[in-house]
Amino acid sequence: MAQATAPAQAASAASQTALQEIPFAPAHDTIITTQSAQNAWGGERTGTEPTLSDRVVSYTIDADLDAAKHAVTGKEHMTWRNRSDRAVSSVYFHLYLNAFQNEGSTFFSERKVLTAHGHARGNAVLEKGQWGGIRLQSVQQSGAPLKWSFVHPDGGPATDETVVRIDLAQPVPAGGSLALDIDFLSQLPRVVERTGWWGDFNLVGQWFPKIGVLELPGERGATQVRWNVHEFHFASEFYADFGLYDVHLTVPSDYTVGAVGKLQGAPEQNNGKTTYHFVQGDVHDFAWVAAKGYKTMDGSYAGPGSPKVAVRVIYPSEYEASAAPTLKSTIDSLGYFSRTLGPYPYETVTAVIPPYNADEAGGMEYPTFFTSEGYKVVEPDTVFQTLSDFVNIHEFGHGYFYGILASNEFEEPILDEGLNEYWDNRMLRERKQDLVLATPFTKWLGITPHFSGFAFERLSASLFHPADPLAQNSWDRLSVNSYGTVYSRTATAMHDLEERLGRPALEKAFKLYYQRWHFRHPSVADFRAALIDSSGNAKDVDAIFNQYVYGTAFIDDKLADIDSYEVLPQAGVTWKDGKRTEVDAKELDQQVDKQRSDWEKAHKDAKPGAPGPFPWHSTVTVQRDGVSAPELLRVSFEDGTHQDVVWNDDRRWARFDFVKPSKVVSAELDPDQHNLLDRDRFNNSQTTEPNGAASRRWTADVAALLQSFYALLATM
Known part of the structure; x- marks a missing residue:
């Protein structure tokens, strides 16, 4: 028995020596922070090479x-x-x-x-x-x-x-x-x-x-x-x-x-x-x-810089309803990725829809070839259309981030799964396509909950307790859930970086990354360098990379307090030009009462909340439990006006004072949702009066959490 298994079990001393001469890449210390050499993999492809x-x-x-x-x-x-x-x-x-x-x-x-x-x-x-x-x-x-x-x-x-x-x-x-x-x-x-x-x-x-x-x-x-x-x-x-x-x-x-x-x-x-x-x-x-x-359905794509692309969908009869949507979303993806990254360079794309009971063969990518998912009914504005479109866009997108850019999916899944997930959501946003939770039955009832792709990514990103850096390899992870956040947490981090750099600047940076590294094998450090070189903004790029790509930081800024008081004449002694003046509190009360009475007579038609005879001093206090991030504080006053204040420093708390004709009735951090990495957005706002916004937000988030169950099928 030993003789029979020797070729598969033993190695000569010479082979062992040769093995030591060329070592293996590290099994665990795989996070890369050093940029590759300019001539790595033969240098940047210019398009003039024979292949x-x-x-x-x-x-x-x-x-x-x-x-x-x-x-x-x-x-x-x-x-x-x-x-x-x-x-x-x-x-x-x-x-x-x-x-x-x-x-x-x-x-x-x-x-x-x-x-x-x-x-x-x-x-x-x-x-x-x-x-x-x-x-x-x-x-x-x-x-x-x-x-x-x-x-x-x-x-x-x-x-x-x-x-x-x-x-x-x-x-x-x-x-x-x-x-x-x-x-x-x-x-x-x-x-x-x-x-x-x-x-x-x-x-x-x-x-x-x-x-x-x-x-x-x-x-x-x-x-x-x-x-x-x-x-x-x-x-x-x-x-x-x-x-x-x-x-x-x-x-x-x-x-x-x-x-x-x-x-x-x-x-x-x-x-x-x-x-x-x-x-x-x-x-x-x-x-x-x-x-x-199996049946086939064919189409084609023609775009600037690309050859004519033959697009084929292969599907079982049971999922015939998915064939046409798969063909359309694949052709649409060819157009979007070609325009925003680089022209598709191959002549074919083949999409395969597996049969029932072979779902695990779906949602998989290979160069010019991917597998999707099938549904017996794909009605517009339902969860089945959402899943069909997203899976097709995602798996096609791998043809760029896994295929043409050829990143190492073993060691750096962020460069494939993560960046692809982000770019997929950009495509959905450009199409003005929300993720829809409705089924045909709930749609018949008139219930069609929907929300943006980035809102979903945030909710499934484990922002409260990130276990592993995004740049970590695929196997040294706490759990499969931690690996799963490579998709959603990367998409959320890139969304927030886009908000800091600006959408055109971020897209330009991705184009530079693609230009430098297509048909090569980039690392996370190479991606970071392209972002900095293109945008010129090392501060914001490094903040995202140090805190989230290479670290496990979190943002948690919150609205702590709103305090307001009327600015009334004050009792006591004052000095002016060397003369002492004392104002008696009792006399002052009478003076204030008279001013109020005179104002009310002069403003009989004043609406509730309108400015009164005296201004208001309001103080809004904010606190920071995580890392710093640029924040916009929007303060709303009783008269319907609002004022925006920027909080962009490293203080753990800050107070902002306002002296206005009306008092502050509400305040909110990041009202336009630039910082989706904020792990708890429920504490971002506060109001001095009852407001249904929080309950509405809870409703939206519960719907999103339900959607995350369906999204487990899509994030592959």
């Missing part, structure tokens, strides 16, 4: 689906370029499907802990015959068979087999290329999360051996050459080099197929099976779908 990206890898794959067994037999020819200044004697590959091989994987081990403290996707229980995995059957270099062994870069359980080291027969010299031929068998699991099968539906994602990323000094915080090849964690997604994919897919002829990239020529049929040929350059992953009896 969109600096292609590091290429895959030619022949894959054959056994539909009955939900298994894919694959033959892969991979070429990889060693960008480093040293020879490489071992390479590392992801075998992501092994996360679903058994409960000893890093994925399932972390699921037990993290889901004990919150709800998450990926909670399905696999039964006999439903487990998945990927087996290497042979690996050859120039015809020479190679040995491999499983490694654990992040210190995961010994039973995890999602990262494999392959020891080479001949080292790859600095600047040289490696060619490997790999035979593999991928068994899809029943859908647990992101990939798998249900019935005759097969979403084939993370299904082939994929080489890790060799990072160089000056790239994403690296100070030395290192392998960035993390295990498949429960909350993490993916990271890979750009390259070329040339893939042949053979499936039963009665199955509908969609994939990353563009179909080459007509499919070829033979003995009841059909082979489809897809090619796509300048992407970093490849996924596909094969489903029996």
Whole structure:
């Protein structure tokens, strides 16, 4: 038995030495504060290069689906370029499907802990015959068979087999290329999360051996050459080099197929099976779908700077109602993201709607290819239209933040999930599209609660007790709920930064970020630098980054007190020109009474609240429990007027005095809701008279909390 497992368990002393020469990226100390070098990943793409990206890898794959067994037999020819200044004697590959091989994987081990403290996707229980995995059957270099062994870069359980080291027969010299031929068998699991099968539906994602990323000094915080090849964690997604994919897919002829990239020529049929040929350059992953009896709906997009884009929706009959809305929101997203970030560079977009009972395959993104969600009825101005539109916009948006910008989703989910969520809400705001909570039944009753996307994001952002910095990686988190705030807390933080910089300035900064880093791999520090360089406002950018991106700070400013008194003549002794004058209190009372009487006779038609014979002195006190933020204090007076005062300093409390014809009747901090990061907006206002505003706000927030239940389906 030991002899049989030796290739998968042991490594030679020489291989161990080589492993030490090129270390792994840190497993835990992953927050990046240092800007990447200017020439990182080959430098900024100008558009004059022969390819969109600096292609590091290429895959030619022949894959054959056994539909009955939900298994894919694959033959892969991979070429990889060693960008480093040293020879490489071992390479590392992801075998992501092994996360679903058994409960000893890093994925399932972390699921037990993290889901004990919150709800998450990926909670399905696999039964006999439903487990998945990927087996290497042979690996050859120039015809020479190679040995491999499983490694654990992040210190995961010994039973995890999602990262494999392959020891080479001949080292790859600095600047040289490696060619490997790999035979593999991928068994899809029943859908647990992101990939798998249900019935005759097969979403084939993370299904082939994929080489890790060799990072160089000056790239994403690296100070030395290192392998960035993390295990498949429960909350993490993916990271890979750009390259070329040339893939042949053979499936039963009665199955509908969609994939990353563009179909080459007509499919070829033979003995009841059909082979489809897809090619796509300048992407970093490849996924596909094969489903029996599915339908398609087609459209197109044409915009400045983009090729003509063929848009296809693949859907089951049960969710036919979702096909047209998915097509429309995808085309709309192509227009918005192309205009606000950069022209869409590919010729295709494919959206897949999974069937009932395969929801966990929905809400997933790959380059030029994403999965959505299906509904049997999608009526306008209902929660189902809200969910349909938001999921489609969000998953398409990943094509920019995950796809073209190619951030490291393992280590910096803020750059993908977070920034994408923010940009999605900007699109909704531009469309003047609120999130609607109504169902067809409540709509029939005339009840259609709705609110802005940013209002929802704030309520689900865990602002009271943020457990982890936004820049934290995806696995070192208190709970799945903490990971979930990457979406909503980032969107809220970026909203508030936008309010400080101004909308045009913030959009200009994002365009600079995209221009610098498209078809490269930026870090959080690179994003911060682009914001500062574009806006010139390091103070506000650093405040947001230091407090929320790199920290767990909170804002909690509140209205403490409103005090008012009438400014009346005062009793006592005064001196003027050396003469002493004493005013008797009793005489003064009589004088005040006479002034009031005379004023009332002269102003018989005065309305309640109108200025009287004497002015009022009012004091408004505000307090600060969290970090400082620029605040606007709006003070309203009894005569219907108001005055705005800016509170923008580090004081823990402040008093503002007003001497006006009328007294203060109410005051509110941030009336225009610029600071959505304020964790408790209920204490932002105070009134001296009963007011229904607070109860109305409670009603709106309760509706929003109900919506957060539905949004769990959308934030993927």
